[in-house]
Amino acid sequence: MLRVGLVQHQHRGSKKANLDYAAQQIAALSKDGVVLVVLQELQSEFYFCQSEQSHHFDLAEDLQGSTVKTLSDLAKKYRVVIVSTIFEKRCSGIYHNTAVVLDQDGSLAGYYRKMHIPDDPGFYEKFYFTPGDALPDKQHGFAPITTSLGKLGVMVCWDQWFPEAARLMALAGAELLIFPTAIGWDRSDSQQEQLRQQQAWQLIQRSHAVANNLPVISCNRVGYEPSSEDHSCGIDFWGRSFITGPQGEILAESTSNQEENLMADLNLEDTEKVRRSWPFLRDRRVDAYGNLVQRVID
Amino acid sequence: MLRVGLVQHQHRGSKKANLDYAAQQIAALSKDGVVLVVLQELQSEFYFCQSEQSHHFDLAEDLQGSTVKTLSDLAKKYRVVIVSTIFEKRCSGIYHNTAVVLDQDGSLAGYYRKMHIPDDPGFYEKFYFTPGDALPDKQHGFAPITTSLGKLGVMVCWDQWFPEAARLMALAGAELLIFPTAIGWDRSDSQQEQLRQQQAWQLIQRSHAVANNLPVISCNRVGYEPSSEDHSCGIDFWGRSFITGPQGEILAESTSNQEENLMADLNLEDTEKVRRSWPFLRDRRVDAYGNLVQRVID
Numbered sequence: 001m002l003r004v005g006l007v008q009h010q011h012r013g014s015k016k017a018n019l020d021y022a023a024q025q026i027a028a029l030s031k032d033g034v035v036l037v038v039l040q041e042l043q044s045e046f047y048f049c050q051s052e053q054s055h056h057f058d059l060a061e062d063l064q065g066s067t068v069k070t071l072s073d074l075a076k077k078y079r080v081v082i083v084s085t086i087f088e089k090r091c092s093g094i095y096h097n098t099a100v101v102l103d104q105d106g107s108l109a110g111y112y113r114k115m116h117i118p119d120d121p122g123f124y125e126k127f128y129f130t131p132g133d134a135l136p137d138k139q140h141g142f143a144p145i146t147t148s149l150g151k152l153g154v155m156v157c158w159d160q161w162f163p164e165a166a167r168l169m170a171l172a173g174a175e176l177l178i179f180p181t182a183i184g185w186d187r188s189d190s191q192q193e194q195l196r197q198q199q200a201w202q203l204i205q206r207s208h209a210v211a212n213n214l215p216v217i218s219c220n221r222v223g224y225e226p227s228s229e230d231h232s233c234g235i236d237f238w239g240r241s242f243i244t245g246p247q248g249e250i251l252a253e254s255t256s257n258q259e260e261n262l263m264a265d266l267n268l269e270d271t272e273k274v275r276r277s278w279p280f281l282r283d284r285r286v287d288a289y290g291n292l293v294q295r296v297i298d
Numbered sequence: 299m300l301r302v303g304l305v306q307h308q309h310r311g312s313k314k315a316n317l318d319y320a321a322q323q324i325a326a327l328s329k330d331g332v333v334l335v336v337l338q339e340l341q342s343e344f345y346f347c348q349s350e351q352s353h354h355f356d357l358a359e360d361l362q363g364s365t366v367k368t369l370s371d372l373a374k375k376y377r378v379v380i381v382s383t384i385f386e387k388r389c390s391g392i393y394h395n396t397a398v399v400l401d402q403d404g405s406l407a408g409y410y411r412k413m414h415i416p417d418d419p420g421f422y423e424k425f426y427f428t429p430g431d432a433l434p435d436k437q438h439g440f441a442p443i444t445t446s447l448g449k450l451g452v453m454v455c456w457d458q459w460f461p462e463a464a465r466l467m468a469l470a471g472a473e474l475l476i477f478p479t480a481i482g483w484d485r486s487d488s489q490q491e492q493l494r495q496q497q498a499w500q501l502i503q504r505s506h507a508v509a510n511n512l513p514v515i516s517c518n519r520v521g522y523e524p525s526s527e528d529h530s531c532g533i534d535f536w537g538r539s540f541i542t543g544p545q546g547e548i549l550a551e552s553t554s555n556q557e558e559n560l561m562a563d564l565n566l567e568d569t570e571k572v573r574r575s576w577p578f579l580r581d582r583r584v585d586a587y588g589n590l591v592q593r594v595i596d
Contacts (some may be wrong), residue, residue: 018520116581134586141586142586142589158581162583163462163465163505163509164465164590168589168590173596200546203504203546204508206501207461210502210505211459245496248498249389249497283431283460284414285458286430288440289462290591291469292465292466293587295582295584296579298464
């Protein structure tokens, strides 16, 4: 049995305050027996993608930077695997939204550079983030990250809307799908529209569990973050993080837009059990899927 | 606005009785303004796949057979598009589980041969049905069917579990996804397991709406059908047909395991609207999806 947890929190004013909060919560979760902790997207920063400003590139760090160093120390101290994401500077001119996975000994087990980059009002990510490389080898594309606890199919936020991504992770041996995310409402949308969006967001991620017979952990930001743009009303990050089993069944769920930790016990062997009863992988029509690499079949 | 409907019913004892029931319900739905009617999988027959018996191949008909003829007459009489499925004899030794679409003038607008064929205890479909051809042309594979009401992405039952299928239909221009289906419970499963299965089944189909910004119509059989096999306890077809909008939102839903018709008004133009706000198709990583044609990435 694998006890997993996540930390859903507000931007607490500074990088130091965000990392301090993560440290406190990792300590608390570890005390409760959690051995895998998921943090939200760009955990140590405010959501700077609400506007396009060149000076925000100053926030980026490399894979040996202070955020990874802090997470590494925490992973080692509490003997937990930590999944988080950073604003990565790969080189001058190439920046990524990168998930990092620290193993229980503090080593960097691997990283994943966000493949699908969104861009819509308030989420100007295409300005900041170069998409992850497509090369399907162990360090690029949809490659699971091997840790002491298993192979983690870590993706980031917008990736969650693409069944192709989850499938490729599953085919490559992921035992668990994990989405650090930062999604919220535009206050100018109607309540019905907000509800449709939030339900669709949970639904699509639960569907990856169903289609691939894998547990899913989704950790979202929470709380209001204003925009520096005059015409924008900021974002209400909607929280509502959750953890599912391999049939998409909810095991733990934040039902509020408050700060909250979640925990659940996963039995990774259930995947084998479910795949014997619901043998989707057996029946995939790989001879008929070639057109999935087309933009449109026109 | 497109008023669509579906007919969820029990096996009524004979082919004639099943087709008579469909005729009555199509008349009733048409009176209420429905112009597109979806019937359940293998509507005119009992679910004969509960056992493997060669003489059941006698039930098969060709695309000019009596069931298609009856549906054609109904389509023309009520000026509705009808989506149903038949046990098709294509030639000696090649049988398919085939969706047929009759247009409002009674013509056969097109057909779709089930691509993903299940096989598990009580659902011995691989014995009966040759999988549909993969060739990605207009008459094979995941090709939408053009009707007077739009392009219909018709698939059949087990196809519903494969995000690849829905995606290919969407990329090929489907404006609506439609699943005639026959799924039910094994009475020996626990109530919790039955609930997980039924929820996963609704969830995966709603997720195709979300991922592709398309409405979904799913029409399931209902009621108990015994098996001729001594060791089997038969199938409780769970009904619970539903219709969603292009964000996966439920527009109509059967909440019971009773016979029931459903109706909903769809605005196919909503897809364009949703795709502008949630531009998933824009951001697909077609450069990184090549491995989707692999069985496993090992």
